[in-house]
Amino acid sequence: MKTAIAKGFWDMLPLNLAVIPWGILCGSLAVQSGFSPLEAQLMSLLVFAGSAQLVAIELIVGNASLITILVTTFIISARHFLYGLSVRHKLIDKPLKWRLSLGFLLTDELFAFSHHSRAYQGKIRLVYALVAGGSFYIAWNIWTLIGVVAGAMLPDLTQMGLDFAIASIFIALVIPSITNWPTLFACLASAVSIVVFKLWQVELGLIFAALLGMSVGYALASKRGEK
Incomplete structure (x- = not known):
């Protein structure tokens, strides 16, 4: 079990570090757009979807209608529905606590770890996935917090090109597939x-x-x- 925990953490570590610019950008952009620090952090705690967060922030600042915000973020996040369908057969017989926790943590990054034929099979592999996804969730919120603090103290971070981190992460996830x-x-x-x-x-x-x-x-x- 300890091996699964350690492996889950170390396997996800490169991606945890890769989203540093992206998380900082989300936090700083929210604060500089008029969100309170608590609201900015809650977006990462509850929404936990970088691209949807960035788009939602820009739409809210642009006074877009609620229906526009909901439809746009739904379309952007619709791929997670496909992720869920893809791994459904591997998790359908698992207890509800595993399905709910792994479903919440099923980001692009964790889905990239889900292609192995034996993924989610057995408690050790479930723990591995939970640690990998959980460590990414914690890292994302830490980087967002740093962005929230930096956004209140530093000039506009969007001019530093941090948004390139979004494209680079998806490129890194797509190429191996x-x-x-x-x-x-x-x-x-x-x-x-x-x-x-x-x-x-x-x-x-x-x-x-x-x-x-x-x-x-x-x-x-x-x-x-x-x-």
């Missing part, structure tokens, strides 16, 4: 189309690019007889 041609072409289709949509100033370009990439990957996988 490119193991076949359909996945590669799905990534390429999304990457090229988002650049085109950005140049054309398409408001929902990110959503369209994601849908296009998934469609290309699905079409190629079906043609090759893959799932």
Whole structure:
């Protein structure tokens, strides 16, 4: 059991450190946008979704309607629904306490650890996942707290390019999963189309690019007889 705890912590440590700029940016942006320190920290404690937090903060500051905020954050976070469906068969027979705790901690980072065929099988692997996901949750809130403090003391941190941490983390998570041609072409289709949509100033370009990439990957996988 101690080995599973230690391994879960050390395996997630690189990603815990990689989100330092992202967490600091979330905390500082919230405070500099008029949120109280408590409100800024509660976003990380309760929402626990970096991209959704950043977008929600910008929409709230821009006086967007509640329905706009809810729909936008729902679309951005919809991938977590797919994550849940993907690991459902591995957790469906587990006690409720495990399903609830791991469901809450199932971020992009923990999902990247969930592809092993024996993931979540047995108590040791459940503890491993809980420690990995839990350590990321704690780290995220620590970096947010640092951002909250820094946001109240330092000038606008958004000018320091910290938002690049978001892209770099997702790139690091995606690249190891490119193991076949359909996945590669799905990534390429999304990457090229988002650049085109950005140049054309398409408001929902990110959503369209994601849908296009998934469609290309699905079409190629079906043609090759893959799932």
